Amino acid sequence: MTAAPTRRDARRRPAPSRTGFYVGQAVVIDLLLAVGAIAAWPIYRSTAFIVVVSAGISAGHVVAAMGVRWRWSGWWVALAALGAYLALGVPVAAAGSLSSADAALRALVSVATAPVTGWKDLLTLELPLGSYQATLAPTLLLFLGSAVAALSIAWRGTRWWMPAVAVSLVPAVFGVAFGARSLAAPLRVGPVAVQPETLVGIAALVTALVAVIWRTTDERRRALATASAATGVVRGPGGRRRGSAARAATAVGMVVVAIAAAAVWGPWALADQPRSVARSVVDPILELERAPSPLAAYRASFTDERYDETLFTVTASTGLDRVRLATLPFYDGRTVRAVDPVTGTADPMTSFTRVPSSLDESAAGAAVVTVRMGTGTGIWVPTIGALRAIAFEGPRAADFADGFFHNAATGGAIEIADPGLTAGDAYRLDVVPEPAAAPVASLVPSRTGPSLPAEAVPASLTEWIEAQQAGSGGSGLETLLDRLRSRGYLSHALQLTPGQTPSWLQDLGEGGFQSSRAGHSADRIGALFTQLLDREAEAPGGSDADLVAAVGDDEQFAVAGMIIADQLGFNARVVVGTRLASAEDLPVCDEGACRGGDLAAWIEVQDAAGRWTPIDVTPQHESFPSPDLEQRRDPENPTDVRRDEAEPVLPADASPADGDRPAQDAPDEQADLSALWTAVRIGGISLLAVVVLVGPLVTVLAIKALRRRGRRRRPDVAGRFTGGWEEYVDTAVDHGYPAPAHLTRQELALLFAQGADGGAGTRLATWADRSVFDVAPPSTEENDEFWRIVAAERSRFAAGKGFWARLRARLSLRSLLPRTRPRRR
Structure with missing residues (x-):
């Protein structure tokens, strides 16, 4: 005969300690956040990313623990998390800006606006981002906010703890949504090829199951321990082991089936399929569509005014013989251009992105090229070879870095900073020389x-x-x-102008x-x-x-x-640029100084x-x-011209695409609006920061004001009384008073009085009861008096409290949340 599964102990055992619960819950949440960090690693590929993630998760633990320790409301936890983000933003997410006070101030502005504008940098920059400017700020906010929210929900929640698992998975979703357009190379384990993205998904699934199983097991264990401490009845270990083994076997079976299906079906289903991510549908707003084709303006460089102007000067090593200005792959019968007239900026050939760090760190044989601008080349930036990195010089280096966009498919680059590259501006290119051209x-x-x-x-x-x-x-x-x-x-x-020989014709000589x-x-x-x-x-x-x-x-x-x-x-495309050296008798840049007359166009064939x-x-x-x-001409019939009757006929305007461009009128003098634009920009950024910080607070105040107005203007008088009673109770709840649902209105009035004169609250309760149960509801005059008493009670609740306590009551969310009846023990 088997022993009874339970036994009664005369001594009641103490309830288990909560320290193990807090530590264990933090560990499983950290596992989920670690999976998110692995998913987001390809976006940055930098040790600075590891520092940011570690700092964000650690700060999240501290803020969540402080909120639990001192029982902060959601608003205080959110404000503490925001303060931690601003404090850590510059030294952790933009450490490179600490070299100067000016750079640190700009970084602080970027960190403050990153929650609103940071997504643009993440989607328009070429991956990996490294530690470029403040692109790590959104990641810091994401991991810090996810850790604070998940831990606060998990540590405080008793029944509704499942959202903590969903919040912890947000960084993993971020890594997928903001990742590269193409899938990573598959990992081969013997004959099986597994996508790294599949492994990340499996890891997220496994850790989520671990978090759920741990929490349910812990709740069951603590419930049994509490029951044992209260009753002295201890459950035998056999039942616990059998239940745990069954749950573990079920979970392991689900995971094994999911992994097998993903490993077999995933690579086959995703083969040759484009990856739809956020950067696939968001493109940078560029000046390409408005800029004229550089080939259409090609002939203007050979006028005497521009023929000898130095456009830019290049200092490069030998073996680099071509400077690229613009690559024009598309032709529609009218002009060649950099943007596809059919697909627009969605085509990879026109996908211009910013260069955050090194584009190809594995490339060998890199060379350094220095370019100093002369009269300039518009928005087109001279480049050589395959670009690896670019570094601008001078006081506007940061502005130029923000406005620089590069197309990895064509090698072209543009600068959209306003104003753009001008005389004296310089930059350094790290490039990989292009291989020798095949015959x-x-x-x-x-x-x-x-x-x-x-x-x-x-x-x-x-x-x-x-x-x-x-x-x-x-x-x-x-x-x-x-x-x-x-x-x-x-x-x-x-x-030709009569009596003049243009410079280009003089240089030809023959x-x-x-x-x-x-x-x-x-x-x-x-x-x-x-x-x-x-x-x-x-x-x-x-x-x-x-x-x-x-x-x-x-x-x-x-x-x-x-x-x-x-x-x-x-496949062919037109390239506009200059030559540093040529095996033929073609124009080259003497000593690296490229003039207007050195401009050339060639084709590239794939x-x-x-x-x-x-x-x-x-x-x-x-x-x-x-x-x-060439001497064949139409016959010339001599005609007598009567000058007194002759009228001049002006020629039609020539089309710039099919003839020489007409001389442009002198541009009108315009006022310098740069200072005004700077002021507007600073004001806009400041206003945006204010909206981000104050917007949620104003929203809560507006919701409460609209709710109070709606209650007071209900169509029937009885509804106005019940609405006024609801406003009275909500005001008390926001000021920290309990409002048990099982109490009557009279009992609630006495509870809110707390030893003071409860006459005002009692009158409100009586009128509210009459409006619901009496055959003849109170009159309109009594309704006005009712709402006057509600306003007086609101002042009484706030009396004796400090400024911050009154502000916390005004912004409290307790009255906006549904209040349910307490569960019976």
């Missing part, structure tokens, strides 16, 4: 047909390609581009001037190839020197080369392996176009 003939196209729309490709261009019979692939592309360049003629102007229109629309490119076809029809079988007919410059020939490469199946190869397309200028073709 054009060795390139293999990545597709079998063109990608440009048919309306953007001139018919004369496709006709000319077919007439050359150059073949396909890299060899065909090399042949076509060589013939295009050798049968073209360089010209940067539509006409040949002569030939007129050419600006622009690179499909019509302009079509006219270029029409000239070639007409000349080939007149001189079939002639040499390249005999077939020179296409007149233009890099603006037209770069677009023509891009379309030719596209027709052969190559082969099947994904490599981009630069190809020069500048036409030759030694062989002048054949006079047989």
Whole structure:
């Protein structure tokens, strides 16, 4: 016969200590927060992130413990957490700003506004962020706030403790939502490939189950211990072990099934699938869409006013021969541009992001390049090679860093600070030199047909390609581009000023001037190839020197080369920049000083392996176009001009895309509004900080005022009395009085009086009871007197209390929360 599962002890045991409960609850919450830190690690990849997470969780423990120890209300806990965040923000989340008082002040402003504006930095910066400026401030606030909220709920809650587990999972959700657009490389464990994101999800699931099981087990153990201490009846250990084993087996089985399903199904389901995260749908607001294409303004650099102006000066080591200003991958038949006219900034080719730290720390062979600006290049920032990091110099370095955006896919960069880079501004680039260009003939196209729309490709261009019979692939592309360049003629102007020779024509030294229109629309490119076809029809079988007919410059020939490469199946793009060195007789920057006349445009072609190869397309200028073709003109019929009857006819405005730009009128003098803008900006930031800090407090006051107004203006008189009684009780509750639900109104009035004259409260209770139960409810005059007594009672509750006690009562949330009847023991 088995022993009884329970036994009675004459001595009652003391209740178990709460210290173990607090420590154990903190440990399981910390496990959940640690999983969130692992999920958010790829966003920063910096030791500063570990310091921020550790400081945030530790400060959260302290604030939550102080709130439990001194029984603070939710408002005081929130204010303490906010104070801890502001105190730790600069030294922990923006430690690099402690070098100067000015930088520390700016960092303090960034930390204070991070709860509202910090998400923008997290979504518009290129990952990893490192410890860039104050980007760690939102993470500090997240982990500190999650720790405070989760521990406060878990330590104080008896029944509603489950939200603590959900709050502890918020950092893990943050790591996923603000992470990279693409999945990390899978981890291989033997034949099984597991995504790191899957492992993070499994860890979050396991730790959440551990937290739930620990809490339920602890509550069961404490309930049994309390019952044992009260009754002396002790439950045998066998039942506890069997119950714990069953629950543990169930939990382990669930976890094993979930892990097996995720490991097998996850990689297959997520293969080649884009990852939808917050940065996938939020793009930086840039000036790209409003900025004109730099190729459209290309010819303006060859006027005598700008030809010898120094745009910028480059100090670089040997082996770096091209400076990139703008990369223009898209052509719509009118102009080439950096933004896709169809998809806009959603295309990866136009995904400009800020550079927080090093873009590719694993790259070897980095070089340092220094660029000092002259007259400048607008929003386009000169870069060389593959960018790793950029560091601006001077007093506006922080502004330039905030306004610098880089496109990793194209290598282009822009600066949108207002004002932008001006004369004297400088920056240092850490770059990786691009590999040596492969021979054009060795390139293999990545597709079998063109990608440009048919309306953007001139018919004369496709006709000319077919007439050359150059073949396909890299060899065909090399042949076509060589013939295009050798049968073209360089010209940067539509006409010459009588008696003057432009600087660009003097530097050429050979040949002569030939007129050419600006622009690179499909019509302009079509006219270029029409000239070639007409000349080939007149001189079939002639040499390249005999077939020179296409007149233009890099603006037209770069677009023509891009379309030719596209027709052969190559991805191609136009690059505007300068050359530091050239194997051909092409303009280069003398001693690194790049002038307006050194500006050039070339194309980059991508082969099947994904490599981009630069190809020069500048036409030759030694062989002048054949006079047989160029001297053909419409017959000139002499006309007698009567000057007294002649009327001048003004020409139509020329299109900037298809001709030389008309001279711009002198800009109107405008008032300097920079000081006003600075004041408005500072005022806006200050107002935003005030709204963040004071907004919740004002909201509570407004809710209570609207509630009081609604109660006093109820349509029926009886409702106004009951509403006034509710206002009386809520006021007492906000001032710390208990309001048990089982007491009558008369009993509550005596309870709120606490030894004082309870006549006022008793009158309120009597009137409220009459309004509900009496056949004839009180009159309107009595209602006014009722609400006057309610106001007097509110003053009585606040009398004798200090300022902070009265403010705490005004902001208390106790009256806004539902009050339930107490459970019977």
